[in-house]
Amino acid sequence: MGMLHLVHHPLYVSAGPVGGQFPWDKYGLLLTVLGETGPVTLHQPEAMPRQWIEAVHEPAYVAEVLELRVPPGKTRRIGFEVTERLAARAQHTPGGTWLAAKLALQYGFAANGAGGSHHALSDTGAGYCIFNDLAIAANKLVEEGDAKRVLVVDCDVHQGDGTAALLAGRLNVATYSIHGEKNFPARKARSTLDVPLPDRTGDDAYLEALTRTLPPLIDSFDPDLILYQAGVDPHADDRLGRLALSDAGLARRDLFVAAEAKRVGAPLASVLGGGYGNDRLLVARRHAATIRTLHDALVAAPAQPVEKAAAHPI
Ligand SMILES: [Zn+2]
Numbered sequence: 396m397g398m399l400h401l402v403h404h405p406l407y408v409s410a411g412p413v414g415g416q417f418p419w420d421k422y423g424l425l426l427t428v429l430g431e432t433g434p435v436t437l438h439q440p441e442a443m444p445r446q447w448i449e450a451v452h453e454p455a456y457v458a459e460v461l462e463l464r465v466p467p468g469k470t471r472r473i474g475f476e477v478t479e480r481l482a483a484r485a486q487h488t489p490g491g492t493w494l495a496a497k498l499a500l501q502y503g504f505a506a507n508g509a510g511g512s513h514h515a516l517s518d519t520g521a522g523y524c525i526f527n528d529l530a531i532a533a534n535k536l537v538e539e540g541d542a543k544r545v546l547v548v549d550c551d552v553h554q555g556d557g558t559a560a561l562l563a564g565r566l567n568v569a570t571y572s573i574h575g576e577k578n579f580p581a582r583k584a585r586s587t588l589d590v591p592l593p594d595r596t597g598d599d600a601y602l603e604a605l606t607r608t609l610p611p612l613i614d615s616f617d618p619d620l621i622l623y624q625a626g627v628d629p630h631a632d633d634r635l636g637r638l639a640l641s642d643a644g645l646a647r648r649d650l651f652v653a654a655e656a657k658r659v660g661a662p663l664a665s666v667l668g669g670g671y672g673n674d675r676l677l678v679a680r681r682h683a684a685t686i687r688t689l690h691d692a693l694v695a696a697p698a699q700p701v702e703k704a705a706a707h708p709i
Contacts, residue, residue: 397502397503397690397694397695398434398435398436398502399429399433399434399435399436399504399506399686399687399690399694400435400436400438400495400498400502400504400505400506401426401429401435401436401437401438401505401506401507401508401686402437402438402439402440402491402492402494402495402498402505402506402507402508403422403426403437403438403439403491403508403509404439404440404484404487404490404491404509406480406483406484406487407422407423407484407487407488407491407508407509408420408422408423409422409480409481409484420675421670421675421678421679421682422508422509422667424675424676424678424679425508425667425679425682425683425686426508427679428676428679428680428683429508429682429683429686429687431683432683432684432687433687438494438498438505440487440490440491440493440494440507441487441490441494442483442486442487442490443486443487443489443490443493443526443528443531443535445457445461445486447489447531447534447535448486448489448526448531450531450534450535450538451517451527451530451531451534451561451562452515452517452518452526452527452531452561453517453518455518456469456517456518456519457526460477460482460485460520460525460526461482461486463477463478463479463482465477465520469519469520472519472520472521472522473519473520473521473522473523473524473525474522474523475523477520477525481525482525484509485512485525485526486526488507488509488510488512488526488528489510489526489527489528489531489532491507491508491509491510491528492507492510492528492529492531492532492622492664492666493528493531493532493535493536494507495507495510495664495665495666496532496536496541496542496620496622496662496664497541498664499620499662499663499664500541500542500620500662502662502694503662503663503693503694504653504662504663504664504665504689504690504693504694505664505665506664506665506666506667506686506689506690507528507664507665507666507667508667509666509667510528510529510666510667510668511528511529511551511624511625511626511666511667511668511669512524512525512526512527512528512529512557513527513529513549513551513553513555513556513557513558513624513668514527514553514555514556514557514579514580515527515530515557515561516556516557516560516561517560517561521557521580522553522579522580524557527557527558527561528666529547529549529555529558529622529624529666530557530558530561530562532622533545533547533562533568533622534562534565534568536620537565537567537568541620542567542618542619542620543567543619544567544568544569544616544617544618544619544620545567545568545569545618545619545620545621545622546568546569546570546571546612546613546616546618546620546621546622546661547562547568547569547570547571547621547622547624548571548609548621548622548623548624548652549570549571549572549573549574549586549624549626549668550573550605550623550624550625550626550629550648550652550668551574551624551625551626551628551629551668551669552574552575552578552626552628552629552633552635552636552637552638552669553574553575553578553579553580553626553628553635553669554572554574554578554580554583554584554586554589554591555570555572555574555584555586555624556580556582556583556584557584558570558572558586558624559572559584559585559586559587559589560584563584563585569587569588569612569616569618570586570587570588571586571587571588571590571608571609571612572586572588572589572590573589573590573592573601573604573605573608573609574589574590574591574592575591575592575593575594575596575629575636575637575638576591576592576593576594577593577594577637578635578636578637579635587612587616588608588612590604590605590608592604592638594637594638595637595638595639596638596639596640597631597638597639597640597641597644598639598640598641598643598644598647601629601638601640601644601648602644602647602648602651605648605651605652606651609651609652609655610655610658613655613658613659613661614659617659618659618661619660619661619662620661620662620663620664621652621656621661621662621663621664622663622664622665622666623652623656623663623664623665623666623689624665624666624668625649625652625665625666625667625668625682625685625686625689626667626668626669626670627645627668627669627670627678627681627682627685628668628669628670628671629644629645629648630642630645630670630681632672632677633669633670633671633672634671634672634673635669635671636671642681642684645681645684645685646684646685646688649685649688649689649692650688650692652689653688653689653692653693654692656693657692657693663689663693665685665686665689667682670682
């Protein structure tokens, strides 16, 4: 059985602003609960070099973040003030997504224990996202020859609008987003393929849409690396979700994405994405279940993937 490779950095974990609704310490809790599901090898990322951040973001915005002078309008769009610690975190998160991809190329699967900052746009952050780790990593991987064609599969309940906008027009990167149509962001961007879903879409309709739309894109684009934004906010109990997936539904989603990667022989790196609720341990367990499911399907001998999915209580 292969080892589960998780990218983590101490900067990922923060107490965060008092009373804020973003569950900062799910990143710390993830280490504990993922370790309870089996052995994990930790890898610590370095900060993403500034020139690779500037390769997808406006240098003027990058300077605002790194010099801690983000203007009030952008601070409101991001949802919190960019402190020195959060600016450093925002450089390490894309470093972590890039490292997870490099590990996936070596081992078949790896996860970044943060990231999925898919709302960050060229000249501003938005929706709790400062720098877009998916776009930064995809661009660097292609530019450095680690991959020929990178597909970003975004199953967070919110559209990957920033990723779509930042990577639009690139022949060697494609973006897929399946999301709540009525959810944030109000103004959607255009991914290579968007699959908008109505509020309260449940497991079966969700899986029908996913299994109908993802394989044709994978067949036509033929990725040799997949970056998976595996947000758990499509869950029925998620505070910001508005879809109605169960734990079993999320597991079926993850198993299908893993099976598609396996079908075309593409390594897969997952990033954390959204997941919101007062019970931070419960949210961390949902993320851990996703990572363990992906690992078992892609790396460990998949003895009984169907039983594994059924083992999740509904
Ligand atoms: Zn989300």
